[in-house]
Amino acid sequence: MQVFDLCLQPLVTHLQDTHGLDRHNPALTGLMDLLTQHGTDAMAQAFAATLNIAMRLEREQHLGAAEHERSADRTGYANGFSPKQLDTPAGRVTVAVPKTRPVPGRGESFEPFFPQALERGSRACRAVNATLAAMYVQGVSTRDVKAVMTELGLENITSAQVSRATAELDEELRAWRGRPLGTVERLILDARYEKVREGGVVRDVAVLTAVGILPNGSRSVLGISVALSEAEVHWRDFLDSLVARGMRGVELVNSDDHAGLAEARKAVLPAVPWQRCQFHLANNAIHHAPTAATCEKIGKQLGQVWNAPARAEADRRLADLIDEHEPKSPRLAKWLGKNVPEGLTVFAFPPAQRKKLRTSNGIERPIQQELKRRTRKIRVFPNAESLLRLCSALLVEIDDDWQASTRRYLPASEEVAR
Known part of the structure; x- marks a missing residue:
């Protein structure tokens, strides 16, 4: 009777305490008779019957009136039931989900009913x-x-x-x-590698992820793809899939300098400016520094460029930085002149949004760290499908948390415009 003790008994007690149903109520009497006559073999039926009772009573509370009750204060009418299958501790059961319809003439203020038990059960x-x-x-x-x-x-x-x-x-x-997308003003792209066994051989495959900043300033996980590499064809397929799902209005793409992404981005989003992640740029610059002394100061020098009040001043500070390193480190100076301007695109956007837009940390920290934490113990996935399954499940949860939060990653566009 463990299932009854865990699930049915608390629900029956709740019905008795909350709705005043005594042990002689026909619905509860029939439920107890079912258990008495058939025992645990009828557990699934008992679970469904109890949940049906709870949902019908909840509908009455939602409508402000019992079934067939005349009431001027009711908010709507009962409108039959629709069957729904559930996987429960007692096995798979079919329950009758109560439906509602509005009172004629009050449709605008009508709120459709859906049982709280099923909402919690979905999660x-x-x-x-x-x-x-x-x-x-x-x-x-x-x-x-x-x-x-x-x-x-x-x-x-x-x-x-x-x-x-x-x-x-x-x-x-x-x-x-594959869900439909809409307006995405800022697009953040990233990739990480995981090991997958394909055809008896362990291979590194790329997990491509996309996060969008919506017009209201909130974040949304747009999509994920598992590809054999970061080649242009894979990035292009991924970006094409986002556009095919309705992504529009992109004003800025933010990412690191991933292999194949530049050409794919130009092909799919040709008119959209690109902001190269300043954090990764600084790390790359350190790797190009010829001496330990240069490594120590190049990060601070680039920080002065990033923190300039305007693009013109950033360009001036970058020119001074290049001139300083040209005599002793010509290769570093050349690298700075070619790559650092790719991290200055953010100056074309509102100051209130620049701090968050100048790096790809909006996707790195919450997503990549969580993926790494959950996949590092697996080490080698048996196939690409299992990798995609686990990563997708994690991203769904992250996206649900973002949508439920009242915090905004960026000030809304209309707020910035004002």
Whole structure:
């Protein structure tokens, strides 16, 4: 009776306490009779019946009136039910989700009803599916998966359910990766490498990621792709997929100098200016410095260029920096003159947005560090699909957190315009 103790008994008690349903209520009486006559064999039916009761009562609260009750204060009417399948600790069940319709003439203020239990369940199922996916990725056997689920109180997980959960997760993630996009004012691109076993050979594959800054200043994970390399064709396919999904209005692309990205960006977003990440530029400059003494000061000197009040002053400071290093470090001076201007595009944008736009840290820290933390223990993925599955599941959670947050990464465009 563990499932009943964990799931049904608290829900029945809640119905009795909250809605005044006593033990002689027909709905609860029928539920208890079902359990009495059939025991644990009827657990799935009992779970569905209890959840149906809770959802119907919640609909009554939402509408401000019981079924068939005459009330001038009701906010809408009951409108039947729609079936929905759920994977629960008692197995797969079909529940009847209550529907509503507005009171004639009050459609503008009507709020459609959806049970809170299913909203919470969607999140919980995603967490379980992500766990199953992670275990699958690491080569955990079905028997071990069932053992882990048993420890969580999910004793009825079968091999078919594990396979179904993985397939459902893949479908959900595929839909998320292909969801429609809209206006994206700032586009941040990045890549990292993971090891994948393909055809019996371990290969390094690129995980391409894209984050967008929307007109209201919030961040959104736009997409992810797993490619054999950072070659132009792969970056171009990735950018083409974002455009095909409706991405428009891009005013700035921010990234490091990834192989193949420059040509792909020019082909897909030819009129969009590019801001090369200043953080990576400074690190690259240090690697080009010929002596330890130059390494120590080149970062501070570039910081003075980055922090100039305007583009003209930044250009002047860069010219002075090149002149200083030209006599003793001509190769460094040449590198500075060719590469540093690519990090000054940000001066064409509002001062209130420059600090966040001059690097790609908006994607590096929350995304790349989390991907690294979750993938480093795996070391070698069995295939590219498993890598894409795990990375996509992590990015969905990051994106959900961003969408739920009231904080904005940048001031909204209309605020800057004012």
